[in-house]
Amino acid sequence: MTHRNDDAPHRLAEELAQSVTGPVLRPEDTGYARESAGFQLGLRHRPELVIGARTATDVWTVLRRAAAYGLPVTVHNTGHGMRAGAERGVLLTLRRLNAVTVDPVAATARVGGGATWDDVIVAAAPHGLVPPSGSLGTVGAVGYTFGGGLGLLARPDGWACDHVRSYTVVTGDGEEREVGPGDGERFARLRGSGPVPGEVVTEMTVGLLPEGPLQGGGLTFDLGTTDAPGDPALLHTFHEWTLGLPAELTSALRVMAFPDLDFLPPHLRGRRIARVAIALRGSAEDAERLVAPLRKAAPPVEDTLAPMRFAEYARVHAEPADAGAFIGENLLVDTLAPSALDSLAGLGGPGLVIVNVRHLGGALARPARVPDTVAGRDARYLVAAISQVDPDLSVPKSVPKSVPKSVPKSVPKSLPNPAEARTQAGPAGWLEPFAPARVGVSPGFRMGPGTA
Ligand SMILES: Cc1cc2nc3c(=O)[nH]c(=O)nc-3n(C[C@H](O)[C@H](O)[C@H](O)COP(=O)(O)OP(=O)(O)OC[C@H]3O[C@@H](n4cnc5c(N)ncnc54)[C@H](O)[C@@H]3O)c2cc1C
Structure with a gap:
């Protein structure tokens, strides 16, 4: 040695x-x-x-x-x-390993180990093909598949890692080899759990999908002022609505409380907001029909749902693409308990907290054709909480003096205590009301200080 x-x-x-x-x-x-x-x-x-x-x-x-x-x-x-x-x-x-080569006949892409999904989207678009990418194209394509990969069109298309044909893996003992379906446990582990230390994926071959007609955007609803607990009615409507949806429609509910700050648009300042992100493989008529119950439940303060090209994916989740200091935790659950949705309407605190509820099922629930280690095939929703943290406190290592009062003190056993997570408004506490329905945790949505 x-x-x-x-x-x-x-x-x-x-x-x-x-x-x-x-x-x-x-x-x-x-x-x-x-x-x-x-x-x-x-x-x-x-x-x-x-x-x-x-x-x-x-x-x-x-x-x-x-x-x-x-x-x-x-x-x-x-x-x-x-x-x-x-x-x-x-x-x-790895960011310079970003070459992407598309084979339009096989509908596959050879993707460099450091390429982002945006690199793949740009290379695939001229062929009418799209990758199984997610809410943000600046995420690394290979790294995303290690957590399974929950895409923009996840319910019709399935987990991104279902589309991975092979990885080229290099290790410290001089090995370089293609790892694919014939490699049993190793291929299964990479798709859903990721590499072990010392393993680097220099290339991945991934299947692409026809772009087809797409509808996408978001409906934003006002839950009330941040001075009082929010009205949870729309959150319950979202839950009931998802129970009857076809697999062609993928949606996610985002709940957040905006501070009363000058730079925010007037309809967000000091308001509790719920936004339903929608991506549909289908026609504008299908979208109108399927989304009607949401529009009927309450008038959206913003409604951006419209026909779209896949390259316009950003309008679906409308996530900020700027770097930040944040902690992300999650639970995979088999239902959304009414009491958990009630507590979500009261989300807030001294720091910015966002909770996303992604609707699973559809092709995500299909048994894997080639075994993998993805967590979530048996889950109906992914509940992911993100807290913004102060980079000055989390870098270098530091422990906050106190946990904010608004964050529940006891947390599910499998999640780090907010104090241990070194955050000012730990995301784990906001997941606690969902914990009784827990079927797992998605490794791809655990991020930031305290989650290693
Ligand atoms: C804003 C935001 C939006 C997101 N949206 C989605 C989404 O819609 N769906 C979804 O499923 N996930 C989503 N994620 C989660 C994302 O897929 C994971 O955070 C993923 O780990 C990011 O991979 P990366 O390579 O970009 O990041 P990095 O932090 O660079 O890498 C993550 C881990 O993978 C390892 N790694 C990366 N590439 C390689 C490689 N080629 N070989 C060996 N090891 C490697 C790194 O060492 C590290 O341990 C999102 C995350 C954020 C922050």
């Missing part, structure tokens, strides 16, 4: 500067901070060495040589799913 000595990072940097084609950066180098940064600002990578891979050979060289020097390697792409900051060893960044 190789043991490191103190100048190992320095010697490895000198060696790799001659052999890898991407940047090799020490903490004192210009570009080090930029190369190690990502979407999650509540955590920071501070390794002894950062190396940007440009080719699969770079990945292979870095893994092999770091192992020889006894240095651990942390893999970093966009940082959307970051759970801990690397404090030592090597950070291997």
Whole structure:
């Protein structure tokens, strides 16, 4: 076994500067901070060495040589799913491995290990094809499939990882091989749980789907002022509405309380808001008919549902694409208890908290044709809570002085206590009312400090 000595990072940097084609950066180098940064600002990578891979050979060289020097390697792409900051060893960044090649006849894409879904969407569009991507195209395509991958059109199309044909995997002991359906447990583990330390996916082959006619957008409803508990009626309507929907329609309910701040549009300032995101494989007439019960339940303050191209995916979830400091926790549940929806209408607190309820079922409930480790085939909803945290408190490590009063103190056993999660308004507490219906947790929606 190789043991490191103190100048190992320095010697490895000198060696790799001659052999890898991407940047090799020490903490004192210009570009080090930029190369190690990502979407999650509540955590920071501070390794002894950062190396940007440009080719699969770079990945292979870095893994092999770091192992020889006894240095651990942390893999970093966009940082959307970051759970801990690397404090030592090597950070291997993948964003330059972003090539995408589409085979329109086979309806597949060869996707680089660092490509984002936007890269794939752009490459597939000229062929009338779309990938099984989700709410935000800046997320890494390969990393997203490790959690199963809950797409914009998840109910008609199924889990993204159902469409993965193979991964090209490189490891520290010099192995480079295609891992596919013939690899049993390893292929199953990658699709739903992800790689083990030291395994890097340099390429993935993923199936694409016909774009077809699409309708998408969101209906925003006012639940009342943040000074008082919100009216939960619309949340109950959403629940009942989802019970009768065909698999062609994918929807998600987002609940949040907006502070009374000048820069916000007047209809959001100091208001509790529920927004139903809708994506339909079907016609405008189908959309009108299927969404009518929601429009009838209450007049939306905003209604953006309209025919769309897949490339306009952002209008469905209307999520901010800017980097931030946040913690995300979730529960997979088999029902939405009325009392849980009542408590959701009171969501709020000193920090920004958002709860998303994604409707599952449809093709997501289909048994996997090739075994995988996806959590959620037996769930009807994913309830995901995100809290904004103060990056100054969460980087470097710190513990808040108190948990806000508005967050329930006891939390489900499987979720970290808000205090341990180092947050000012822990998301786990907001999930507690849903916990009796829990059937699992989705690893892809656990993000940020305290979730490692
Ligand atoms: C705003 C936002 C929206 C999201 N929307 C959705 C959604 O709609 N549906 C959904 O299912 N998920 C969604 N997610 C979750 C997202 O899929 C996960 O956070 C995923 O882990 C992000 O992967 P990444 O590569 O972009 O992030 P990173 O943080 O760079 O990587 C996540 C993990 O995967 C590892 N990794 C990444 N690429 C590789 C590789 N090629 N080889 C080996 N290891 C690798 C990294 O080491 C890290 O441990 C969303 C997340 C955010 C923050």
